[in-house]
Amino acid sequence: MNIGQLEAALGMTRANIRFYEKEGLLSPTRSENGYRDYTGSDLDTLRRIKLLRQLQFSLEDIRAMQTGALDxxxxxxxxxxxxxxxxxxxxxxxxxxxxxxxxxxxxxxxxxxxxxxxxxxxxxGGVRFQSVERDALPTVNHPWRRFFARSLDFSLCRLLLDAVLALGFRTTAGDGLMWGLLMAYLTWGVQFLLEPLLLSTWGFTPGKWLFGLAVRNADGGKLTFSQAFGRLSVLFGRGEGWGIPFYTLYRNYKSMRALEEGEVLLWEETCAYTIRDLRPVRWVGFLGAEATLLAVSLLLGLHVLVPPVRHPLTVAEFSRNYNAALRRYGGAETYVLDADGGWVKVAPAGTYSIGLSDPPPALQYTLEDGVVTGVSFTTSAAPSFLNSNDSLALFSLLALLPAQPEVGLHNWYFASRDTTSQLGGSFEDFSFTRYGLTITNRVDYSGYEAVGEHYLLPIEGQTQTFRQTFSITAAG
Known part of the structure; x- marks a missing residue:
C-alpha cells in the first residue's frame, strides 16, 4: 500500500509516518520505481507505535521494545x-x-x-514541579561541531579571496606575519558580508548546513541582516578575540569550555541555535568539503604558477607568457617583451640588471600559420657575472612549455621542474627533448676560462671569441 492508504487506515499524517521512518522505527521496502511500498506488517508496526506514544512511551522505550532489549x-x-x-x-x-x-x-x-x-x-518530599530551566532559547552544546562548522565557513571566505587574487590578478598572498594578518582580516571582512546575508535568507551557512545547525530569532524565524551582523560582531570580539593571534585561541578555548558546561554564549542570548541530528555521516560530509576546498586551492595555485596562455601561441601570446614567467619566477623586470616579441626596457634609465645582457639578444620566432613553433637567439657576448643569458633561455622555455598538449595544470609542476633541470650553462653544449620540445644550445668560444657552471672570464693575453645559439623547437 502507499502512504495515502496508510494515513487513511491509521488516522496519522504523512509527517508522522516520515518521522518514525527517520527515527528508525519503521523500514518500508522500495518498489522498482523507487516509491515506498508499505506492507501489512508496517501497518501493524505503526498501530503499535501510535498506541504506545499515546500512552506517553518515549521513542527510546519503543525502540528498545522493537529490538527486544525491553520486555x-x-x-x-x-x-x-x-x-x-x-x-x-x-x-x-x-x-x-x-x-x-x-x-x-x-x-x-x-x-x-x-x-x-x-x-x-x-x-x-519527592514532588517535582515544572522546572523553569526550559524557559530559554534553545542552544547547541556541541563545541567541536560548531568549531568545525565555523572553520569551514572561514575557509570558504578565504578561498573566495584567493580566487579573486588568482583569477583576477594572477597572484597569491605573500608570506610572513603581516601578510597573514592582512589576509585574515580581509577574510573576516568577506565573512561579515556573507554570513549575515546567508543567515537572513537561508538561516544557515554552508558549514552550519553540513552539520545540521541553524540560527533563528526568538520567534523561530530567520534573523534579519542587522541581527545576524550584530551577532557576528559580538562573536568576533568575544569568541574570536578580534582576530588577534594567540588571543583568538584563548577566546576559542573559553567559548568551548562554556559550551561544555552548558552555558549560553553571549552572542546567542537573543537567538536560538538548533541542531537537526548527530549523524556521523555529517563528519564525512565535512571531510569531503575540506578535501574539495584543498583541491580548489591547489588548482588556483597552479593557475597562478602556469603562464596564462595554454594553447598554441602567437608571438603576442608568447610575449605574454614570457613576461608572466619573468614576474612569477623572480626574474628582474629590466626588459620585457612587447606584443611583437621585441624587447622593451621598463626599468628607469641607468638601471642595470645583473645576470642579463643589456640589451638581451633579439629573439627569432619560427611561425606556422601564425603559431610559434620555435624560438631562438644568437649572441656573441660571453657569459659573466654581469652578463648571462641563462634566464633568457629559462623564461623562453617556461613560456613555450604550457602550450604543449602533453602539459596541463595537473602536471605543470613536475613538467617544469623536469624540463628546466636539464638546462645547462650558457657556455655548455646540450640538447634534449621533453614534452614535445627540443631544446638545443651550441657554443663556440676561445680565450676564456670557465668559472663555475655559468660564467666565463677572459684569459689575459689571449684573443676572445664567443658565439652561442640557443633554440627551442616544437615537434612537427
Missing amino acids: LPAALRQQEARLQRRANDLDAARALCRTMEADGVQYRDLNAGKYLEEMVRLEQ
Missing part, C-alpha cells in the same frame, strides 16, 4: 510508575493552586516567596 510487561510497569509519579506531582500542584485561591491573593499582591518555600518543602 513489554516490564515497560508497562515502568510507565505505570512514571505516570503515577506524574499524577502525584499534578495533585500537589492542584493542591497549591487551591491554597492560593483560598488565600484570595491578586497578582499585584502575590507574595511568591511564601509559596515558593512551600514548593521547596514539597520537593524535598
Whole structure:
C-alpha cells in the first residue's frame, strides 16, 4: 500500500509516518520505481507505535521494545510508575493552586516567596514541579561541531579571496606575519558580508548546513541582516578575540569550555541555535568539503604558477607568457617583451640588471600559420657575472612549455621542474627533448676560462671569441 492508504487506515499524517521512518522505527521496502511500498506488517508496526506514544512511551522505550532489549510487561510497569509519579506531582500542584485561591491573593499582591518555600518543602518530599530551566532559547552544546562548522565557513571566505587574487590578478598572498594578518582580516571582512546575508535568507551557512545547525530569532524565524551582523560582531570580539593571534585561541578555548558546561554564549542570548541530528555521516560530509576546498586551492595555485596562455601561441601570446614567467619566477623586470616579441626596457634609465645582457639578444620566432613553433637567439657576448643569458633561455622555455598538449595544470609542476633541470650553462653544449620540445644550445668560444657552471672570464693575453645559439623547437 502507499502512504495515502496508510494515513487513511491509521488516522496519522504523512509527517508522522516520515518521522518514525527517520527515527528508525519503521523500514518500508522500495518498489522498482523507487516509491515506498508499505506492507501489512508496517501497518501493524505503526498501530503499535501510535498506541504506545499515546500512552506517553518515549521513542527510546519503543525502540528498545522493537529490538527486544525491553520486555513489554516490564515497560508497562515502568510507565505505570512514571505516570503515577506524574499524577502525584499534578495533585500537589492542584493542591497549591487551591491554597492560593483560598488565600484570595491578586497578582499585584502575590507574595511568591511564601509559596515558593512551600514548593521547596514539597520537593524535598519527592514532588517535582515544572522546572523553569526550559524557559530559554534553545542552544547547541556541541563545541567541536560548531568549531568545525565555523572553520569551514572561514575557509570558504578565504578561498573566495584567493580566487579573486588568482583569477583576477594572477597572484597569491605573500608570506610572513603581516601578510597573514592582512589576509585574515580581509577574510573576516568577506565573512561579515556573507554570513549575515546567508543567515537572513537561508538561516544557515554552508558549514552550519553540513552539520545540521541553524540560527533563528526568538520567534523561530530567520534573523534579519542587522541581527545576524550584530551577532557576528559580538562573536568576533568575544569568541574570536578580534582576530588577534594567540588571543583568538584563548577566546576559542573559553567559548568551548562554556559550551561544555552548558552555558549560553553571549552572542546567542537573543537567538536560538538548533541542531537537526548527530549523524556521523555529517563528519564525512565535512571531510569531503575540506578535501574539495584543498583541491580548489591547489588548482588556483597552479593557475597562478602556469603562464596564462595554454594553447598554441602567437608571438603576442608568447610575449605574454614570457613576461608572466619573468614576474612569477623572480626574474628582474629590466626588459620585457612587447606584443611583437621585441624587447622593451621598463626599468628607469641607468638601471642595470645583473645576470642579463643589456640589451638581451633579439629573439627569432619560427611561425606556422601564425603559431610559434620555435624560438631562438644568437649572441656573441660571453657569459659573466654581469652578463648571462641563462634566464633568457629559462623564461623562453617556461613560456613555450604550457602550450604543449602533453602539459596541463595537473602536471605543470613536475613538467617544469623536469624540463628546466636539464638546462645547462650558457657556455655548455646540450640538447634534449621533453614534452614535445627540443631544446638545443651550441657554443663556440676561445680565450676564456670557465668559472663555475655559468660564467666565463677572459684569459689575459689571449684573443676572445664567443658565439652561442640557443633554440627551442616544437615537434612537427
